[in-house]
Amino acid sequence: MGVIKQQSIRSTVLIYIGFAIGGINTVFLFPHIFTENEFALTRLLQEIAVILVPVCTLSSVPTISRFFPYYSSHLKDKDNDMLTWSVVATIIGFFLFVLGTIFFKDLIIRKFATNSPLFISYFFLLYPNVLLFALFGVFESYSGSRHLTVFPNFLKELVLRILTTVLVVMYYFKWVGFDLFLWLFSLLYGMLLVALLVYLYKHHFLHFTFKVSNVTRRLFGMMSTYSMSLLGATLFALLAQNIAALILSSAKGLDNVAYLTIATYISQLILVPQRSIAAIGLPVLAKAWKEKDMDKIEEVYVKSSVLQLVYAMFIFLVIWLNIDSIFSFLPESYKVGKYVVFYLGLSRVIDMGTGLNSQLLSTSRLWRFDLYSSVIFLALSFPLNYYLINNYGLLGSGYAGLLSMLVFNLIRYIFIWYKFRLQPFTVNTVKAIGVAxxxxxxxxxxxxxxxxxxxxxxxxxxxxxxxxxxTLLMRISGDINDTAYGMLSKVRSILKK
Incomplete structure (x- = not known):
């Protein structure tokens, strides 16, 4: 966990700074500068892009993390063709997406034209959003497999939000119109992609070759099966997590999407540490499975669970202690999302507390269960959201999110325990909940x-x-104690000088 701890701390700090800037954008700028429908449109374009990226990459992003150890141990960098074929797969996937939108054009118009006509007017902006987001995801995964996670996080979590702030300010002062703003907003990932390519090139990791390697020939069948299975798993999971916005926009209108966006953004603060820990832990787990190092896998699983639970409980309860103060900065209409934050926040705590179960499954020999459990997740999430949103409105999305996430993680927990005799909970789990x-x-x-x-x-x-x-006195997490005392020692050394 040494590499995970060091890089996750740096990545988490960057992400939180980014979230602070994002909070200014989401809470103070967008709701006050844009109409509710315009604000919701920017969120909807991004959320749909997130759902479609696995399709456009043909699930090459998790495949890179899963199989890169085999390439790096058998090939020189200049002969490693994994990145080349991942980019080719992404371009093919994007053209399939374009053909799909043309084929289903009439259906899309019928579903959204009545309650969300603005979305139909700017539907074409999905194309640059999806393509650039997908390509960035491929190179980000490749960078992570090289254990270079801090800079991609810096770009995605910090630079992206700063550039968004700049665009919003430009729109506020009428330096750009709404059409140009949306175009620039949709091209932001292109800027990040260029920066990441330059970064990889300077580290001598950017190599392309169209010569098919022996590793690719040997593993192609296995990788194809893995990619297609994980494509379904990732797509189902993302649909389940983002289906509420689509149902709300279709059934209740774009203004409800704006309210849900604020509630979702606030609750996503809880997930910040998970994003950095998961990005760093994924290649570690992939290597441990390759080497059949069950002790390392158990160590990552258990330590990630308690570490994430401490973070999650802390952030969630800080938010809920101050929830009325937070909503006081928003227009009055947004306060309907208060209890959506509560239920979505609890679902994030549950997801965090169960550790890196998704990453553990996706890198194991039983990775197909990642698909099966994601199908169950969507099978739960879609009808729950549809029924509860239609009967309870915006609050129904919070109920649905909590119930589906609880069952989803319970199923994965039972499966991992039954198949691998691994479970993430210890006495420190109880301590963390009690202290919180x-x-x-x-x-x-x-x-x-x-x-x-x-x-x-x-x-x-x-x-x-x-x-x-x-938390420190109860020694709930050795990683937290080591980090805290290490920082204290550095401060003491500086003061003595």
Whole structure:
């Protein structure tokens, strides 16, 4: 876990800085500068792109992580053709997507024209969004397989949000119109892609060859089966996680998508550590499975679970302590999403607390179960969202998210325990939950002070001190203790100089 801990800390810091800038964009700029429909359109374009990227890459992104150890151990960098064929697969997948939109054009118009006509007007912007996002994902996965995760995270989490802020400011001062804004917004990943290509080139890792290697010939059948299975798994999982916005936009209108966007964004703060830990842990697990190192796999599984649970409980409870203060910065209409944040937040805590179960499955010999469980996830999520949204409106999306995520992770937990005799929970799991609840109860009685920002600062500081102290004293996570004491030693050394 040494590599995971060091890079995950740096990546997590970058992601949180990015989320802070993103918070300014999402909470302060977009809702106040754009109409609810315009704001929702920008979110919907990105969320649909996220769903379609696995199709356009033909699932080559997880395939790179899964099979790269075989390429790196048998081929020189200049003879490694994995990146070349992944890019070719992405271009083929993109053209299949374009053909699909042409074929289903009439159906798309019928579903969205009545309640979301603005989406139909700018549907063509999906094409640059999807292509650039997909290509960036391929090169990001390749970079991660080289254990270079910090710079791609810097681009995706920080630079992207800064550029978005610049575009919003340009639109606010009327330096660009709405049409040009959307075009530039849709091309942002192109800028990130160029920067990542230059980065890989300078590290001498950017090599293309159309000569088919012996490794590709030997593993092509296995990789094709793996890619197509994971394509279904990833697509089903992404559909399940993003289906609420599509159902809301079709059934209730784009304004509800705007409200859901805010609730989703706030709850996604909880997932920030998971993103960096998963990106770094995936190649480690792939290598451990290749070497049949079950001790390493168990170590990553258990440590990632408690580490993510501590992060998740901390962030979730800080958010909920200050939820009214947070919504006070938004227009009054957005407050309908308050309890959606609560239910989506609980679902994130459950997902985080079960560790890197998805990454463990996708790199194991039983990777097909990743597809089967994702099918179950979608089979639960779609009818739950459809029924609960139609009966409870926006709040129904929160109910559906919590219920489907709970069952989804329970199924994966049982399967991993049954097949591999691995489970992520220890006595430290109970300690983490106890410390979180105790810290929350001790802080929730603090009364509202003069200003929402001051209220967030006071409650957040008190909760952090109580939660952090108890976490260190109870030694819930060795990685957290080692990091904290290491930082303290560095501070002491600086002060002595």
């Amino acid at each position: 609840l105790l810290s929350f109860v001790a802080t929730m009685w603090i009364p509202f002070v003069v200003h929402p920002l001051l209220d967030i600062l006071v409650k957040g500081t008190v909760f952090t001190l109580i939660f952090g102290s108890l």
